Amino acid sequence: MQGFQESTMAVSSENNAARLSDALGASGLLDILRQMMLIRRFEERCAQSYQQAKIGGFCHLYIGQEGVAVGSIAGLRGDDPIITAYRDHGHALARGMHPNYAMAELFGKVTGCSKGKGGSMHFFDKTRHMYGGHAIVGGQCPLGVGLAFAIQYKGEDKVCACYLGDGALNQGAFHESMNMAAIWNLPIIFVVENNGYSMGTHIARGTSMADDLSVKAAAYGMKFARCDGMDVLATYDCFKALADGIRAGKHGPAFVDCQTYRYKGHSM
Ligand SMILES: Cc1ncc(C[n+]2csc(CCOP(=O)(O)OP(=O)(O)O)c2C)c(N)n1
Numbered sequence: 215m216q217g218f219q220e221s222t223m224a225v226s227s228e229n230n231a232a233r234l235s236d237a238l239g240a241s242g243l244l245d246i247l248r249q250m251m252l253i254r255r256f257e258e259r260c261a262q263s264y265q266q267a268k269i270g271g272f273c274h275l276y277i278g279q280e281g282v283a284v285g286s287i288a289g290l291r292g293d294d295p296i297i298t299a300y301r302d303h304g305h306a307l308a309r310g311m312h313p314n315y316a317m318a319e320l321f322g323k324v325t326g327c328s329k330g331k332g333g334s335m336h337f338f339d340k341t342r343h344m345y346g347g348h349a350i351v352g353g354q355c356p357l358g359v360g361l362a363f364a365i366q367y368k369g370e371d372k373v374c375a376c377y378l379g380d381g382a383l384n385q386g387a388f389h390e391s392m393n394m395a396a397i398w399n400l401p402i403i404f405v406v407e408n409n410g411y412s413m414g415t416h417i418a419r420g421t422s423m424a425d426d427l428s429v430k431a432a433a434y435g436m437k438f439a440r441c442d443g444m445d446v447l448a449t450y451d452c453f454k455a456l457a458d459g460i461r462a463g464k465h466g467p468a469f470v471d472c473q474t475y476r477y478k479g480h481s482m
Pocket residue numbers: 301349350351378379380381382407409411412413480
């Protein structure tokens with residue numbers, strides 16, 4: 215795993231004593247730890263309840279990848295829209311969704327975040343600017359572009375984070391979305407949660423240039439960053455810098471290769 219690297223950064227964070235996360239202070243760091251622990255415990259209880267047949271349907275655990283959602287979302291503002299794929303429990307919890315509201319959804323209850331009709335793959339919370347929870351691989355990318363276009367159209371200073379798995383890199387919708395975000399200079403960060411596998415297929419077997427995803431960003435003239443998704447503070451540093459950079463008009467949309475790993479199987 216590598217630390218935060220950015221193609222256009224003059225000074226790498228490793229050489230620079232001061233990191234953005236230094237400003238989080240003790241309470242900020244504790245919040246991050248609490249969120250990491252909450253997600254891990256939530257997912258463990260989720261696995262247990264699934265095995266007890268209390269939860270039905272598809273269910274993909276986030277265990278191992280907590281640093282990506284927690285670090286990146288901490289680097290964003292609370293009103294920045296986020297959208298992701300079906301492995302979505304961690305993003306919702308990191309955005310502040312109450313775990314009861316999330317668990318009720320898994321149990322198919324009307325008190326759940328999607329009124330019990332969405333289940334594990336379709337967590338939504340509009341009040342927290344969490345726009346799902348999408349089951350079609352890559353399907354959230356054009357929707358993320360729509361969220362970013364809305365920001366630009368309304369003249370807001372928000373930044374959309376659109377998460378995707380490495381398996382979505384080869385979907386047409388992803389490339390159309392990257393292209394449109396680039397030509398319209400939209401305030402969006404495409405976040406690849408690169409856990410190395412699409413179901414059981416290793417990334418190198420299904421994706422060209424798997425060991426250097428910067429070429430995917432370069433194809434669209436987009437800003438690129440790579441971060442160690444297993445290091446929550448490195449992830450925070452990466453996203454805080456990118457979101458601040460987009461907000462300040464220093465650069466346009468960005469594409470991040472977050473290197474991570476899931477410790478459990480693809481799904482329950
Ligand atoms: C368009 C489409 N094709 C196939 C599937 C079946 N499918 C579900 S998850 C998945 C693998 C995706 O892997 P990745 O994007 O790396 O996400 P991860 O599960 O690793 O988080 C596939 C092929 C799907 N949901 N949508």
